[in-house]
Amino acid sequence: MQTQLRQALNHLFTLSCGASVVLLVAALLLFLIPMLKKGAVAVLFRGTVEFRKMQAEQFDRGNEEALQKEIEQTAQSRQEIYAILDQFSRGIDTEKLTDEVKGLYRDYGDELRYKDTPKEQYTKLRSQAKIIRNHLLDAFESIDKTEINEYLDAVKVFEKGNSFSGTTVEKMFAVADGFQKTIQHVDLSRRGEYAEELSVVKEELYNLFGPRPEEKTPQLAMRRFGATRWDVAQKHLSFLLWQEKWVRSDDGQSMVSRKVRRDDPQYGSFSGTSLLPLFTLVEETLDISLKPRFTFYWQYFIDDSTPGHYFGGVGPEVLGTLMLTMLAMCFAVGPGVLSAAYLVEYAGDNLIVKIIRICINTLAGVPSIVYGLFGMAFFVTYVTRHPGILSAAMTLALLVLPVIIRASEEAIRAVPQTYREAAMGLGAGKFRSFITVTLPAAGPGILTGIILSLGRAAGETAPILFAGAAALAPIPDFGGKWWLQETRALSYGCYDITVGDKLAMMVPHKQFGMVMTLVMLVLCLNIVAIFVRSRMSKKLRGA
Amino acid sequence: MELTPIRKRAALQPGKIRLNSPPSAAAEETPCTQKTIIGARDFTFYYGSKAGVENITMDIEVGSVTAIIGPSGCGKSTFLRSINRMNDLIPQTRTEGLLSVGGQDVYDKSTNLVNLRQQVGMVFQRPNPFAKSIYDNITYGPKLQGIRSKAKLNALVEKCLKDAALWDEVKDDLHKSALALSGGQQQRLCIARTLATKPRVVLMDEPCSALDPLATARIEDLIEELKGTYTIVIVTHNMQQAARVSKRTAFFCLGKLIEYGQTDKLFTNPQEKSTEDYITGRFG
Numbered sequence: 001m002q003t004q005l006r007q008a009l010n011h012l013f014t015l016s017c018g019a020s021v022v023l024l025v026a027a028l029l030l031f032l033i034p035m036l037k038k039g040a041v042a043v044l045f046r047g048t049v050e051f052r053k054m055q056a057e058q059f060d061r062g063n064e065e066a067l068q069k070e071i072e073q074t075a076q077s078r079q080e081i082y083a084i085l086d087q088f089s090r091g092i093d094t095e096k097l098t099d100e101v102k103g104l105y106r107d108y109g110d111e112l113r114y115k116d117t118p119k120e121q122y123t124k125l126r127s128q129a130k131i132i133r134n135h136l137l138d139a140f141e142s143i144d145k146t147e148i149n150e151y152l153d154a155v156k157v158f159e160k161g162n163s164f165s166g167t168t169v170e171k172m173f174a175v176a177d178g179f180q181k182t183i184q185h186v187d188l189s190r191r192g193e194y195a196e197e198l199s200v201v202k203e204e205l206y207n208l209f210g211p212r213p214e215e216k217t218p219q220l221a222m223r224r225f226g227a228t229r230w231d232v233a234q235k236h237l238s239f240l241l242w243q244e245k246w247v248r249s250d251d252g253q254s255m256v257s258r259k260v261r262r263d264d265p266q267y268g269s270f271s272g273t274s275l276l277p278l279f280t281l282v283e284e285t286l287d288i289s290l291k292p293r294f295t296f297y298w299q300y301f302i303d304d305s306t307p308g309h310y311f312g313g314v315g316p317e318v319l320g321t322l323m324l325t326m327l328a329m330c331f332a333v334g335p336g337v338l339s340a341a342y343l344v345e346y347a348g349d350n351l352i353v354k355i356i357r358i359c360i361n362t363l364a365g366v367p368s369i370v371y372g373l374f375g376m377a378f379f380v381t382y383v384t385r386h387p388g389i390l391s392a393a394m395t396l397a398l399l400v401l402p403v404i405i406r407a408s409e410e411a412i413r414a415v416p417q418t419y420r421e422a423a424m425g426l427g428a429g430k431f432r433s434f435i436t437v438t439l440p441a442a443g444p445g446i447l448t449g450i451i452l453s454l455g456r457a458a459g460e461t462a463p464i465l466f467a468g469a470a471a472l473a474p475i476p477d478f479g480g481k482w483w484l485q486e487t488r489a490l491s492y493g494c495y496d497i498t499v500g501d502k503l504a505m506m507v508p509h510k511q512f513g514m515v516m517t518l519v520m521l522v523l524c525l526n527i528v529a530i531f532v533r534s535r536m537s538k539k540l541r542g543a
Numbered sequence: 544m545e546l547t548p549i550r551k552r553a554a555l556q557p558g559k560i561r562l563n564s565p566p567s568a569a570a571e572e573t574p575c576t577q578k579t580i581i582g583a584r585d586f587t588f589y590y591g592s593k594a595g596v597e598n599i600t601m602d603i604e605v606g607s608v609t610a611i612i613g614p615s616g617c618g619k620s621t622f623l624r625s626i627n628r629m630n631d632l633i634p635q636t637r638t639e640g641l642l643s644v645g646g647q648d649v650y651d652k653s654t655n656l657v658n659l660r661q662q663v664g665m666v667f668q669r670p671n672p673f674a675k676s677i678y679d680n681i682t683y684g685p686k687l688q689g690i691r692s693k694a695k696l697n698a699l700v701e702k703c704l705k706d707a708a709l710w711d712e713v714k715d716d717l718h719k720s721a722l723a724l725s726g727g728q729q730q731r732l733c734i735a736r737t738l739a740t741k742p743r744v745v746l747m748d749e750p751c752s753a754l755d756p757l758a759t760a761r762i763e764d765l766i767e768e769l770k771g772t773y774t775i776v777i778v779t780h781n782m783q784q785a786a787r788v789s790k791r792t793a794f795f796c797l798g799k800l801i802e803y804g805q806t807d808k809l810f811t812n813p814q815e816k817s818t819e820d821y822i823t824g825r826f827g
Contacts, residue, residue, distance in 0.1 A: 348634060418671035426684040426740055427661040437673055540674040
């Protein structure tokens with residue numbers, strides 16, 4: 001009976017061990033797969049023509065001729081969209097029209113002076129143009145259709161007079177014509193409302209297609225291109241098409257907030273206007289206008305990003321993380337191993353050593369933000385006097401020091417006493433026997449500690465928060481005092497994008513891309529360290 | 544962390560004891576016809592307050608094989624390890640009395656530990672080669688002595704391996720890891736490594752206890768060959784082994800030296816009751 005029970009317990013133990021391993025693997029996959037999937041989008045995605053344009057202009061990549069051809073192909077469908085937009089906005093954007101007409105009036109005066117018109121004629125024509133201008137301005141300001149038509153008819157009287165043919169005033173007549181056409185479909189009382197919605201439409205079109213060909217290139221790099229990724233384009237398209245509106249619910253009593261299309265015949269803001277065809281046109285021709293194509297953007301890991309995170313890659317972040325991690329390891333490994341050696345080989349078993357050991361164990365459990373604050377209060381204030389790579393690396397080193405000390409201590413303690421005896425029996429002193437025998441034998445164990453702390457140093461955000469990380473810092477200038485310059489880091493970049501709410505919505509590929517890059521970077525570093533460790537322990541085993 | 548031994552200097556009136564000469568009472572009990580290399584006078588070794596060995600007085604003659612036998616925990620190893628001060632690794636120990644090697648007081652403050660340990664080599668219970676190549680294992684000691692010349696080292700490696708009867712087995716792969724050798728080979732390598740520092744005395748702490756009978760036989764042959772050139776002190780649990788290899792045997796019990804004399808005499812005609820009991824297997 002008892003043996004059966006014992007056997008059952010054994011089986012239960014084996015089973016539960018296996019189950020927990022399976023559970024662990026499942027949890028890991030559950031956590032890693034969606035993250036890596038989202039992160040992979042940063043590298044493998046459908047890039048639009050805007051992306052290729054960006055690559056050509058910012059990074060000098062791609063075939064110039066093919067790109068020009070593509071841009072021409074997209075121009076056609078975009079032009080149609082712009083035509084509809086321009087025609088509609090002429091009627092709505094009266095401020096712009098007012099400015100235009102005033103400008104034309106001034107130009108006409110200049111023109112007359114330029115032609116050396118006789119004074120009498122000049123005065124006459126000028127006063128007539130002024131009347132036309134005033135009529136137009138009145139028409140723009142009015143919201144009554146019949147009144148507007150009266151003003152515009154008054155303008156047209158001058159057109160018939162033919163005295164202005166071939167002059168700038170003709171352009172004023174064209175404006176009047178366009179305005180008259182537009183107001184047929186426009187509810188002028190809602191002009192203000194239109195203007196607001198129109199600015200949204202214009203902004204989203206800008207986000208999709210970038211600046212118009214005739215516009216001059218904007219100063220900001222992020223304003224130079226439209227949607228570079230198909231998924232981002234889809235997002236902007238939905239912003240363009242859909243609006244949130246308070247509409248009457250089906251029972252007709254209460255008001256409910258609902259997403260409606262802007263061209264919805266009942267609720268849409270632009271129902272019944274000449275802008276209506278724009279929305280379906282954009283939706284239907286989007287792939288022609290943007291020409292999405294599958295892209296493998298491996299340069300993501302090394303590319304700089306233009307100011308802001310909109311385009312480009314995470315090159316500076318990768319560089320910064322590598323620098324911080326390596327530098328922190330340089331600071332931490334030496335003192336860590338030496339203090340472990342002291343604790344094991346030299347320190348006796350007295351009260352002070354016990355207190356030191358308790359302190360180290362406590363430090364290993366201190367929250368990382370405490371290190372961050374300490375780094376700011378000490379390293380930044382007194383040591384480097386400037387937040388930068390050096391102070392951040394020192395803070396990280398302090399963070400991982402207890403981990404390294406503890407792992408090294410265990411490893412050194414685990415070296416059999418016979419090794420030390422053998423070395424000492426041959427006449428080696430403490431130092432020699434430690435360096436030549438104990439340390440190599442403890443090597444794999446010490447490396448385990450280093451592997452653990454490597455991942456921690458690379459991934460920690462809080463310690464570098466105040467000590468030298470910056471979201472959009474430039475790549476350090478290695479000619480100068482690079483250690484005093486602030487740096488980007490993957491972990492900090494991730495945090496920054498996530499808390500910068502609107503940005504995160506726009507650049508998910510950056511946010512998850514950074515997470516993926518960080519995981520892969522730590523994985524690579526670990527693989528290297530594990531490889532070294534296995535070589536080491538193989539040698540120790542005598543293979 | 545060298546602990547200064549608290550010693551009863553007063554008891555040993557200076558000038559009366561001349562090392563390397565056997566005038567003491569103890570020496571007369573175990574007559575020394577040959578030159579003495581290791582001499583102990585009322586040597587006591589304390590772990591904390593407990594004595595590991597008490598009032599040992601014995602002389603070990605140069606170039607001979609001396610066996611130390613006794614039940615477990617009787618202080619054999621403690622005494623052996625005191626000779627080259629390997630016990631220093633243990634905290635809170637102290638000594639009384641006198642222990643000398645080649646006329647030099649071992650526990651004197653001025654003793655150079657490096658020199659002492661190179662003169663008094665040690666082979667341990669379990670083979671403990673370094674996780675290095677065979678070549679590096681043997682050159683470890685000479686390199687510490689400052690020998691850098693490649694030719695000298697090569698010659699030394701060959702000589703030591705030949706002395707340790709290992710040369711024929713490993714000459715083709717000197718740069719293989721020492722840990723790839725068998726247990727017996729490893730122990731012979733450890734002996735070769737000890738010989739490389741050119742010691743005068745080789746201490747062996749149960750060198751065969753972890754080996755099979757065949758490997759044990761080889762080590763015993765080796766000890767036979769080495770005697771004369773080196774003074775060997777061997778601690779063993781195996782009384783046949785002690786009888787086979789040693790010229791003199793010391794019997795320790797409960798931290799005291801009970802009997803010390805010619806091996807054949809001690810085994811055939813023990814003077815003390817407890818020695819006889821131990822040898823005949825009535826206790827221990």
